[in-house]
Amino acid sequence: MKLNDLIEALAVEIETMASELGRCLGPLTLLDADAPAFLDALDQYAGLAQRTGEAAEMAGFPGLQAVCEHVVENTLLAAVFEPAERGPLLDFLRAWPALMVHYLRHLDDPSSAAGLVDRLRDAPSPMAEAQGLKVAHMLGSMPAQANSTFGDLDAPRPVLASAADVALAVPDDVDQTLLEGFFHEAPEQARHLIDLARNLASGEGDGTDLIAAKRIVHTMKGSGSIIGLRGLASLGHHLEDILEHYESQGGPVAKVAAEVLLDAAFCLEQMIGHVLGEDDYPHQSQGVLQAVLDLANRIDRGESLDTGATRATAAPLGSTVNPPAATSPPANAPGDTSASSVTGAPTAALRVSVQRLDELFRVSGEVSVHTAAMEARLKALTERARDLVAQNLRLQKRLFEIETLVDVRSLSVMRARIRRDDNAALDPLELDQYSALHGTTHALMEEAADARGIALRLEDDIAQTAAIHTRQQRLSRDLQHLVISTRMTEVGVLGSRLQRNVRSTCHDTGKQAELVLEGSATLIDSDVLNRLADPLLHVLRNAVDHGLESPAERRLAGKPETGRITLAFSRRGQQVVLRCTDDGRGLDHAAIRRRAIERELFAPDAVASDDELARLILMSGFSTRQTVSELSGRGVGLDVVREWVVGMNGSIRITSRPGEGCTIELSFAASLSTMQALVVEVAGQRFALASVQIEQAVPRGVGSFEQVAGKLVYRHRQRVIPATRLAAAAGLPQSAETDLAMCDAVVVRVDDQLQAFAVDRLVDARELLVKAPGRYARHLRGVAGLSILGDGSIAVNLDIVQLLAHPSGHAWRADAAAPVAAAPAQRAVPGVLIVDDSLSVRNSLLQMVQDAGYRVASARDGIDAIDAMRGFKPDLVLTDLEMPNMNGLELTSHIRGRADLKGLPVIMVTSRSQDRHRRLAEQAGVDRYVTKPYNDRDLLQQIRHALAAA
Numbered sequence: 001m002k003l004n005d006l007i008e009a010l011a012v013e014i015e016t017m018a019s020e021l022g023r024c025l026g027p028l029t030l031l032d033a034d035a036p037a038f039l040d041a042l043d044q045y046a047g048l049a050q051r052t053g054e055a056a057e058m059a060g061f062p063g064l065q066a067v068c069e070h071v072v073e074n075t076l077l078a079a080v081f082e083p084a085e086r087g088p089l090l091d092f093l094r095a096w097p098a099l100m101v102h103y104l105r106h107l108d109d110p111s112s113a114a115g116l117v118d119r120l121r122d123a124p125s126p127m128a129e130a131q132g133l134k135v136a137h138m139l140g141s142m143p144a145q146a147n148s149t150f151g152d153l154d155a156p157r158p159v160l161a162s163a164a165d166v167a168l169a170v171p172d173d174v175d176q177t178l179l180e181g182f183f184h185e186a187p188e189q190a191r192h193l194i195d196l197a198r199n200l201a202s203g204e205g206d207g208t209d210l211i212a213a214k215r216i217v218h219t220m221k222g223s224g225s226i227i228g229l230r231g232l233a234s235l236g237h238h239l240e241d242i243l244e245h246y247e248s249q250g251g252p253v254a255k256v257a258a259e260v261l262l263d264a265a266f267c268l269e270q271m272i273g274h275v276l277g278e279d280d281y282p283h284q285s286q287g288v289l290q291a292v293l294d295l296a297n298r299i300d301r302g303e304s305l306d307t308g309a310t311r312a313t314a315a316p317l318g319s320t321v322n323p324p325a326a327t328s329p330p331a332n333a334p335g336d337t338s339a340s341s342v343t344g345a346p347t348a349a350l351r352v353s354v355q356r357l358d359e360l361f362r363v364s365g366e367v368s369v370h371t372a373a374m375e376a377r378l379k380a381l382t383e384r385a386r387d388l389v390a391q392n393l394r395l396q397k398r399l400f401e402i403e404t405l406v407d408v409r410s411l412s413v414m415r416a417r418i419r420r421d422d423n424a425a426l427d428p429l430e431l432d433q434y435s436a437l438h439g440t441t442h443a444l445m446e447e448a449a450d451a452r453g454i455a456l457r458l459e460d461d462i463a464q465t466a467a468i469h470t471r472q473q474r475l476s477r478d479l480q481h482l483v484i485s486t487r488m489t490e491v492g493v494l495g496s497r498l499q500r501n502v503r504s505t506c507h508d509t510g511k512q513a514e515l516v517l518e519g520s521a522t523l524i525d526s527d528v529l530n531r532l533a534d535p536l537l538h539v540l541r542n543a544v545d546h547g548l549e550s551p552a553e554r555r556l557a558g559k560p561e562t563g564r565i566t567l568a569f570s571r572r573g574q575q576v577v578l579r580c581t582d583d584g585r586g587l588d589h590a591a592i593r594r595r596a597i598e599r600e601l602f603a604p605d606a607v608a609s610d611d612e613l614a615r616l617i618l619m620s621g622f623s624t625r626q627t628v629s630e631l632s633g634r635g636v637g638l639d640v641v642r643e644w645v646v647g648m649n650g651s652i653r654i655t656s657r658p659g660e661g662c663t664i665e666l667s668f669a670a671s672l673s674t675m676q677a678l679v680v681e682v683a684g685q686r687f688a689l690a691s692v693q694i695e696q697a698v699p700r701g702v703g704s705f706e707q708v709a710g711k712l713v714y715r716h717r718q719r720v721i722p723a724t725r726l727a728a729a730a731g732l733p734q735s736a737e738t739d740l741a742m743c744d745a746v747v748v749r750v751d752d753q754l755q756a757f758a759v760d761r762l763v764d765a766r767e768l769l770v771k772a773p774g775r776y777a778r779h780l781r782g783v784a785g786l787s788i789l790g791d792g793s794i795a796v797n798l799d800i801v802q803l804l805a806h807p808s809g810h811a812w813r814a815d816a817a818a819p820v821a822a823a824p825a826q827r828a829v830p831g832v833l834i835v836d837d838s839l840s841v842r843n844s845l846l847q848m849v850q851d852a853g854y855r856v857a858s859a860r861d862g863i864d865a866i867d868a869m870r871g872f873k874p875d876l877v878l879t880d881l882e883m884p885n886m887n888g889l890e891l892t893s894h895i896r897g898r899a900d901l902k903g904l905p906v907i908m909v910t911s912r913s914q915d916r917h918r919r920l921a922e923q924a925g926v927d928r929y930v931t932k933p934y935n936d937r938d939l940l941q942q943i944r945h946a947l948a949a950a
Helices: 004-030 036-059 062-079 087-105 110-121 129-140 142-146 176-202 207-227 230-249 255-276 285-300 339-343 354-420 436-485 491-509 526-547 551-556 589-598 610-618 638-647 839-851 862-868 888-897 915-924 936-949
Strands: 488-490 513-518 523-525 563-572 575-582 651-657 661-669 674-682 685-690 694-698 704-708 711-716 719-725 744-750 753-759 761-769 783-788 794-798 831-835 855-859 876-879 906-910 928-931
Touching: 004 036, 004 087, 036 062, 062 087, 062 110, 062 129, 087 110, 110 129, 129 142, 176 207, 176 255, 176 491, 207 230, 207 255, 230 255, 230 285, 255 285, 255 491, 354 436, 354 761, 488 491, 488 526, 491 513, 491 526, 491 563, 513 526, 523 526, 526 563, 526 575, 526 638, 526 661, 589 610, 610 638, 610 651, 638 651, 638 661, 674 744, 674 753, 674 783, 674 794, 711 744, 711 753, 744 761, 761 783, 831 839, 831 862, 839 855, 839 936, 855 862, 862 876, 862 888, 876 888, 876 936, 888 906, 888 915, 906 936, 915 928, 928 936
Parallel strands: 513 563, 685 794, 719 753, 831 855, 831 876, 876 906, 906 928
Antiparallel strands: 488 523, 563 575, 575 661, 651 661, 674 685, 674 761, 694 744, 704 711, 711 719, 744 753, 783 794
16 A cells, blocks of 8 residues: 555644644743743643654654654754743744645655755754754655655555454553554444444445545554454455445445445454454454455455355355345434534544543442431431420420419519508509529520521521532532433443344344434443343344244245344343334243143143243243254243343343234443432331332222232232241341231332232332442352442342342242241340430430330320320330329329220339338339439340330
8 A cells, every 4th residue: 555645644734733832832932930830831732742743653764753753853852942032943833844744744755854854953952964954864765765665564455364363462562652542443343333334335435435434444543553463464355455446436336345345344453452352362363354355355356246156155144134224223322323413533542541431430429328328317416406496485485384374473472461561652563673593584585585586597507508418419419410311321332242243143144224313322231231231232133033023034025125123222120121022923831731731841632821931032042943053942031031131130021912013121220339219217227129020009998908819919909919027038038927918019020920019108209329248148049249338337238139039030929038937036125215305314224225126205294295196106114203284193094094005014214212102103003113314224134124114
């Protein structure tokens, strides 16, 4: 190949770079040398000139390299000169790009090289005379160099492709910077090349597609040569010659050539994927290179390409299908046929290490957790502030009563004194007279009013803090979504690999098919996408091999010879829905039933629906094929898909229409790091259930759990759903007498079957950050991960499929997790009701009892305690003796008078230690009498003894 194209490309690059160099001259003209903007501009200008010199060196142009090095040397002088002294230097920096472009465009004109060298000699740091003569000699030799060929690729074109020609070993001494640049640019270039080749193969491409394809192949060939990838360089070299031939002819690409170009484009993409470690080695590469060589040799010999090839070549990816234009992929799909999407300028990108992204994601997750914790604290603080305001109101009411009482008593005393003193000059009503008690009462009223004002201001401050926290929470959520988005990838990046898979399967089966991608811009976690590739290839191979008919069968059925497979991606909240639909024959339910009977999965007289038969194809080792081939008959395929879906806590659904086709729908979470979940509480432990598997959450009272034929079921809206206790499924001991009427229900869908869980309480539905359970818990059945809730507690993320799995691993039953009758029953956590009118005493007791592991509720007096017991069922009551509205004796008498509470233990905690108070407590029915001050350990001992004796 001639170097003229490379020289022209270098000239265009310098022209493009000139505008950026001009922008850098602004700061270099006006700013001082120590200004940050000046230093940035200086570094950027010198870097651009240096990279131009490196490109010239790589292309083998030492004269141009010397010019760029001298430009860099002069550029650095800007930091030495004052702004007023930089005029000559700026003139030189403005002039050299245009002189170099003029030289490259006029190599045959000796004056162009002389003008460039003269400018170098007149620079602020002039080039030495000897060096100038040397550079002029090197520039003068470039016209002869341009008429020669690049490297040793001018050798006669080979006839046979060898394994060495497609080698992809990366040399050990390769420049890591070049390799990183290749890893960054090559995959996108390969995808663009496939789009262009598909346009040419379908007949929709034009000259712009041909030119763009040749440029991409030229770039990839050059990258392969520099890095040392011989296979990439060899295939790209011969492919570029073919594209150059058709560009010079100006006519359409022949069909046979277009098919070879498409196969070669797919092969180049797989080569790049293999070097990146993301794809298998392209074993078909030698056959593809042979087809390209045959085509290039025919072009060299001047043969017509309208007839078949004179050499019998078998390209493993060569399908005979020419997809009709009417069924081209949508514009937003990887197979977009619009030239604008193919040749559009790529957006800027930055390479960041995976370790740094993981650390950023960890920090973002911690921020999210602490934000949720702050939200919970603010809610608690708001409740405390409201309690404080309410308490101040009650205090002010009591003080008002005291003030009234003091006024009345003072008036009475004054009147009595006047009666005794007949000589009093004034009536007490005529002149207010205050005692010390009266004055103190008024002062106390004022202090209480001030305290209430402070409480109201505190409530306002908390409200303002809550508003700030709301904005902080929004920013934290945006940060988390942005960090998560760095791990998200469009599913369209798999498009070329999927197209190649369908093309290869069609070649092996003799069928014709086109693959249409919909929703290729759907974002999925890159880890999920990497795991999705293999199951998706199985689904597509199954669609071609089992679903589509042969061209002859499709003609007889009145269908187009080319089958259509539609792969549609969509998002449903945090869930990705993938549908693979073909227009083939559909499932052969009769053959599936026969095979199931042969394997003794069904009795011959058993009745099975079409949906039940369809799900059998997901079983490991199940196949209706009688013969074994490379594609079918081993029963390996869709069982891999089901295992992947199960591992993703997703679901799979199969629908089929005889003679019309089959649809396989996969639903799974878009990210492994976050999960939209329903948090429930069971036996004091909180669990998170993935929302992707939840059909419905039903509060108590709407449906009902019942025992039918010894099995637990859930009745809801005329549906009877198999049910189980989540506590039993999770392995938590529980009391067999637990009232199911007080349980909420969670209906889940697993393997397209419904199952209901009985839970103690529905807590919340929110997006959770999922953390790995750690190496000590990774083997626990049913544990998918852990999440930290806003209150600091841990929620265990459950793997529902594992929880419900039968020991055989192939099926589950509704009663699989039923509690074992012989298992010892564990009583629920006892509840303690604390009744005291003193807020400080109430909080102290509540904290102590709660830390001891009991369920706790509190009340201000006897009336409040009776109201609290409507929703809280205590196992013991701790009460004070003296309380307003209803004291402890009255409360105890009320408890002993109720049939449902008369056996409830009551411990009285009071400061009254006289015997008569003890006798009154015994008469009311108090079990234990504790006087203040009490010892925490002794009081807890009293509570344990009272509960044990109950």
